[in-house]
Amino acid sequence: MNEQPKIGVFKYSCCAGCEFQLIYFQKHVIDMFEKTQITYCRMLQSGGHPEGPFDVALIEGAITEQWQADQLNRVRAVSRYLIPIGSCAVCGGVPAIKNTTEEQEIEKRVYTDTSLVHSMKTGAINDYVKIDGAVKGCPMGVRDLSELVISLLLDKRPEFVNCSVCVECKLAANICVLVAYNEPCMGPVTNAGCGALCPGHHRACYGCWGPMEDANAWALAGQFRLMGLTNDDIHRKFTEFGQPTTQWKAGQIK
Amino acid sequence: MKRIHRKIEIDYLPRVEGETNIEIELGHAPAIRLKIFEPPRFFEGFLVGRRFDEVGDIVSRICGICPVSHMTTAIQAIEKAMGIEVSPQTVTLRKLMSISQIMASHLVHLYMLAMPDYYGCDGFPAMRRDVTRQTEDLLILKDVFNALTGLIGGRALHPVTHLPGGFTAVPSNEAVGQIATQLKQIRPNARRTAEEVAHLGMPDFHCDSEYVCLDTADEYAINGGRIVSTRGLNIAVEDYHAAFHESETEYAFAKKTTRQGASSIMSGAMARLNIKFAKLRQTTKDLAEALDFRPPSDNPFHNNIAQALEIVDGVEHCIELIESSRFEDEDIHIRINAGTAGAVTEAPRGLLYHWYEVDGKGIVQKANIVTPTSHNFSNIEKHLLKLVQENNDKSPPQIRLLCEELVRAYDPCFSCSVH
Numbered sequence: 001m002n003e004q005p006k007i008g009v010f011k012y013s014c015c016a017g018c019e020f021q022l023i024y025f026q027k028h029v030i031d032m033f034e035k036t037q038i039t040y041c042r043m044l045q046s047g048g049h050p051e052g053p054f055d056v057a058l059i060e061g062a063i064t065e066q067w068q069a070d071q072l073n074r075v076r077a078v079s080r081y082l083i084p085i086g087s088c089a090v091c092g093g094v095p096a097i098k099n100t101t102e103e104q105e106i107e108k109r110v111y112t113d114t115s116l117v118h119s120m121k122t123g124a125i126n127d128y129v130k131i132d133g134a135v136k137g138c139p140m141g142v143r144d145l146s147e148l149v150i151s152l153l154l155d156k157r158p159e160f161v162n163c164s165v166c167v168e169c170k171l172a173a174n175i176c177v178l179v180a181y182n183e184p185c186m187g188p189v190t191n192a193g194c195g196a197l198c199p200g201h202h203r204a205c206y207g208c209w210g211p212m213e214d215a216n217a218w219a220l221a222g223q224f225r226l227m228g229l230t231n232d233d234i235h236r237k238f239t240e241f242g243q244p245t246t247q248w249k250a251g252q253i254k
Numbered sequence: 255m256k257r258i259h260r261k262i263e264i265d266y267l268p269r270v271e272g273e274t275n276i277e278i279e280l281g282h283a284p285a286i287r288l289k290i291f292e293p294p295r296f297f298e299g300f301l302v303g304r305r306f307d308e309v310g311d312i313v314s315r316i317c318g319i320c321p322v323s324h325m326t327t328a329i330q331a332i333e334k335a336m337g338i339e340v341s342p343q344t345v346t347l348r349k350l351m352s353i354s355q356i357m358a359s360h361l362v363h364l365y366m367l368a369m370p371d372y373y374g375c376d377g378f379p380a381m382r383r384d385v386t387r388q389t390e391d392l393l394i395l396k397d398v399f400n401a402l403t404g405l406i407g408g409r410a411l412h413p414v415t416h417l418p419g420g421f422t423a424v425p426s427n428e429a430v431g432q433i434a435t436q437l438k439q440i441r442p443n444a445r446r447t448a449e450e451v452a453h454l455g456m457p458d459f460h461c462d463s464e465y466v467c468l469d470t471a472d473e474y475a476i477n478g479g480r481i482v483s484t485r486g487l488n489i490a491v492e493d494y495h496a497a498f499h500e501s502e503t504e505y506a507f508a509k510k511t512t513r514q515g516a517s518s519i520m521s522g523a524m525a526r527l528n529i530k531f532a533k534l535r536q537t538t539k540d541l542a543e544a545l546d547f548r549p550p551s552d553n554p555f556h557n558n559i560a561q562a563l564e565i566v567d568g569v570e571h572c573i574e575l576i577e578s579s580r581f582e583d584e585d586i587h588i589r590i591n592a593g594t595a596g597a598v599t600e601a602p603r604g605l606l607y608h609w610y611e612v613d614g615k616g617i618v619q620k621a622n623i624v625t626p627t628s629h630n631f632s633n634i635e636k637h638l639l640k641l642v643q644e645n646n647d648k649s650p651p652q653i654r655l656l657c658e659e660l661v662r663a664y665d666p667c668f669s670c671s672v673h
Contacts, residue, residue, distance in 0.1 A: 013293045016271055016669050017318020017411050023366075023378070030382075030393070038379065045370075045377025046268040065293045094315040097300040106299035113502055119294060139318065139411045194409075201408045201415045201423040206311055208412070236305060240312065 005055035005152050007033075009041035010075060012061030012068045013095050013122070017139040018086035019043050019060050032149050052078030056152055058135075062088040062095045063123040076129040083148060084125040087138040091210035092243030094138075096122040100239050122243060133158055138208040138241065141193040161193040164212045165205050168196040177204050184224050186237060189215035189248060207241045207248075217251035262650050267658065269367045269377065271319055272668025274506075278642055278657060280650070286638040288631065288661075290506035292672040301621040306332050306590070306612050307417055313608070313623070314412045317670045319362065321412050322355040322403060323601035324623075324670075326477060327608040332418050334595035335612045338588050344420040345477075346579050347406050350572060351413065352476050352599065354402040357568045358410070359602035360523070360561040361399070363665045364451055365392040368558055371659050372454040388450060391443045395565070398436045402572065405429055419586035427581055434576040437569050444566045445541065451562040452545040456555035456663075457656060461640045463552070463633055464517060465525035468600050474526075474533045474571065477599045483519070484528060484550070491598045494607055500624055508671035510631045511624050518632035521604030522665065523560035524551065538567040554637050555663045561602075590616040603665050605629050627664075627671035634664050 011019055023030075023044050040048035057079035063069050076082050087093035098106045099122050107114040125131055135144045144160045151158035165187035169176065177199050178185040186207035187199060198205045211217075217238060224234045231253055238251035264276040273292040279285040297316055301309060313328045314321035326348055333340065365388065366378045375381045382389045400410040405425045407413025415421045466487065470479035481497070482488045489497050500511045512518050528550040531539070542548070547559050596609035604626030611620040641660055645653055 011273070013295050014669070015315050015318040015321070017315070017321070020318040020362075021411060034379075034382075042266055042268050042273075043271065044269070044366075045379065047376050048268075064295065068293070094312055095295045097304075097312070098296050101300065101303070106296045107294075109299040109302060110294065110296050111502055113504075116504060117294060117507075119296070138315070197408050198414050203414065203417070203422040206308070208311070233305070236303075236308065240308060 004035065004037045006037050006039045006053065008039060008050070008052060008054040008057045008075065008079065009044070010057060010059050010071070011043065012059070012072075012089070013064040014061030014086065014088040014093070016043060016060070018089075021139040021142065022058070022085070022145065032146060035153055036149065054079040055081065056148075057082045059084045059089050059125050060086055062092050063125065063128055064095060064119050066118065066120065069128050072125065072128055081132040081152075082125075082129060083133050083135060084131055085135045085145070086140040087136065087208060087210045087241055089125045090134045090136050091241065091246050092122050092124045093210070093241055096243035097239055098122060099243050100235075124243065127245070133160060135160070136191050136209045137193055138210075141209070144193060161191065162213060163192050164188055164215070165190045165192050165194070165196050165199070165209070168192045168194070169199050172196050172200055174199045177202075178223075182227060184227060184229055184233075184237060186220075189217050189220050189251070207237070209241075211242050211247035213247065215247040217248045221251035221253060260650060262654050262657075264654060264658065267661065269370065270662060270666055270668065271317070272666075272671070274668045276638070276657060276661065278638070278653070280642065280646060280653070284639060284642045284646070286635045286642065287505050288635055288638075290508040290668050290671060292507060292668040294507045294672050297673045298621045298623055301618050304618050306336065306616040306618065309610070309618060310416060310418070311412075316623070316673045317667055318411060319359050319667060320355060320601045320603070320670065322351050322407065323599055323606050324608070325413065325416055326352055327597050327599045327606050328610070329416065329418050330477065330597035330599070331595050331608045331610050332612065334597060335593035335610055336418070336589070336591045336616070337593065338419050340420055341584055343424070343579070343581060343584060346575055347421055347424070347581070348416075348477055350575055351403055351406045351416070353568050353572055354399045355410070356476070356600070356602045357565050358396055358399040358403065360565050361392055361396045361447075363602070364447065364558060364561055365389065367665070368659075368662045369454070371655065371662065391446055395440050395443050395447065398433065398440050401436070402433050405433060417586060419588040420584060422586065424581045424583050430576050430581060434573050437573050441569060444569050448541055448545060448559070448562040448566050451558050452547060454558070456553070456558065457659070458553070459555060459641060459644070460552045461554065461637050463520040463554075464513065465528045465550070466519045466521045466605060466629070467526045467529050468598060468605070469530060474530055474567070475600065478597075481598060481605070482529060487513070491596055494596055494598065498624070500628065506631075508631060508668065509628050511628045512632050518636050519629060520554070520633045521626055521629045522557055523564050524554065524557040525604065526600065527560040527563065534563070534567045535570050537570065538563055541566060554660060557663050557665065561665070590614070601626050603627060603630070603667055603670075623673055625667070625670040625673065627666040627668060630664055630666065631671065634661060634666065
């Protein structure tokens with residue numbers, strides 16, 4: 001690629017932690033982005049060109065309002081690649097917990113006057129537009145982010161981490177918290193990339209990187225039941241980072 | 255010259271955390287509206303029905319810049335509600351994690367959000383090309399603070415080791431000692447940051463406020479203490495609801511929190527310095543004196559200098575905490591009890607309040623979260639109004655820049671404010 005690739009960064013409903021990870025967090029990320037042009041990113045700089053065009057649009061956050069979905073469609077139309085970054089954008093993340101309860105009920109718990117609220121059921125980015133890959137994680141993983149930018153510069157297809165946390169646990173030689181300590185670990189159904197962070201720090205994985213492709217949620221939910229978890233407990237485990245349309249659906253019993 | 259009625263609309267204010275518009279009406283009767291359009295995510299709504307030990311992990315996702323503050327405040331409230339005691343080591347580890355996160359947050363705010371205005375840059379990438387030394391200081395300082403948060407939390411952003419009752423894993427003394435060595439090495443960078451910020455040339459603007467912060471007798475309070483103000487407020491955290499009032503507005507998804515009686519308040523680094531300056535280390539106080547900064551100040555732009563001085567002091571505070579501690583593995587002991595309780599901490603941007611009702615199975619029944627930017631919301635509007643009134647003879651682009659600088663000086667977080 002002769003010209004520096006143009007990158008647009010858009011934030012929807014989220015904590016802005018992925019954008020933070022992208023822009024402010026680590027020196028080598030900042031260095032890497034010097035080979036690109038960030039032409040739109042509101043938290044980073046004034047001005048910019050939200051209208052595009054973009055070689056890559058990075059989308060942070062889940063969709064919870066109609067204007068976000070409308071803008072997302074426009075961004076898709078002017079972007080060569082569109083990549084959701086982080087769990088909210090990839091699978092709904094924490095903001096999708098509200099999908100487990102009726103929308104009006106949730107709103108009434110927060111505002112006495114809900115007439116000004118225009119919130120919808122929380123959706124992931126690929127519920128609305130075609131995506132060209134995903135940088136998973138909460139916050140998104142720096143390894144996959146680096147892979148994305150390097151692939152863009154080399155004009156090659158990125159290879160994202162695509163296995164369960166269990167694989168990373170074995171590579172790190174951790175003792176299995178599920179089998180050895182009887183802890184309800186979400187590792188078997190959760191996408192890797194964190195380096196098995198929680199098991200490495202003596203706790204069960206809570207699934208923040210979201211569902212792994214082809215996860216066997218049904219089997220893990222069954223195992224949790226054998227371990228004595230109630231249906232409510234299991235439901236909570238499978239809804240903290242996975243909205244009800246993902247690969248974790250089979251575990252979302254209630 | 256007769257001025258016609260004009261309006262300035264700042265559409266999606268850049269270089270702040272989260273999403274807001276600002277509407278400024280000029281002319282004979284100026285008016286300000288901070289139209290925070292950041293979409294609500296309804297944390298207080300969906301926390302109902304979740305287990306007590308998920309709450310810290312969930313609320314850290316309110317904010318990507320101060321996740322440790324939300325996590326710590328929530329966990330402390332849950333512990334109080336359920337009657338869980340923690341060890342002195344846990345208290346120290348929380349302090350280290352909170353201080354290191356506050357420092358990292360201040361650094362991002364000062365160098366990447368606020369400073370570009372004063373160098374005439376549109377953002378950090380342009381600054382990195384033009385003002386290299388300063389941006390190097392940022393990266394050096396930030397790496398060390400992030401490393402400290404990450405060492406204790408497992409990762410700096412959305413830590414994983416912190417649960418009600420304590421930490422699932424404790425860092426080795428060797429690793430913590432290495433951070434102490436690095437902290438000593440970055441002392442000059444921290445000092446230079448304060449000098450740099452003090453010399454930015456901030457507007458000479460004065461507007462008194464009621465400054466509010468946490469205070470304890472023996473130290474610069476971060477994770478607990480009494481809520482005190484420059485106008486005589488001095489209450490226990492349990493009396494929070496009697497002293498503060500949260501209300502909805504028709505033009506923002508964030509709620510406004512004021513003192514009962516609707517007077518606005520300011521919390522954050524400047525409020526802390528205005529009240530607790532005497533509790534800073536002598537070297538920090540000497541530096542402030544050398545920089546000609548003598549709190550109390552009633553210039554909200556000085557929040558920038560206050561943050562920079564907190565960075566200088568925070569380096570020393572962390573070194574002291576590390577050098578006076580020996581960390582060892584501990585078990586977490588909890589018991590599940592019904593109860594209700596609130597907790598307050600000093601987040602980077604000011605007072606953060608979390609309140610929970612938990613049932614006998616440890617399930618959250620009700621939640622209330624009041625963030626620093628909700629506490630500061632009314633005061634930001636009050637200060638903007640006065641700033642516009644005093645600068646009514648300037649051109650709209652000049653007024654616009656002044657207003658943007660003022661809002662940034664407050665270091666608001668609109669994602670937090672709506673949550």
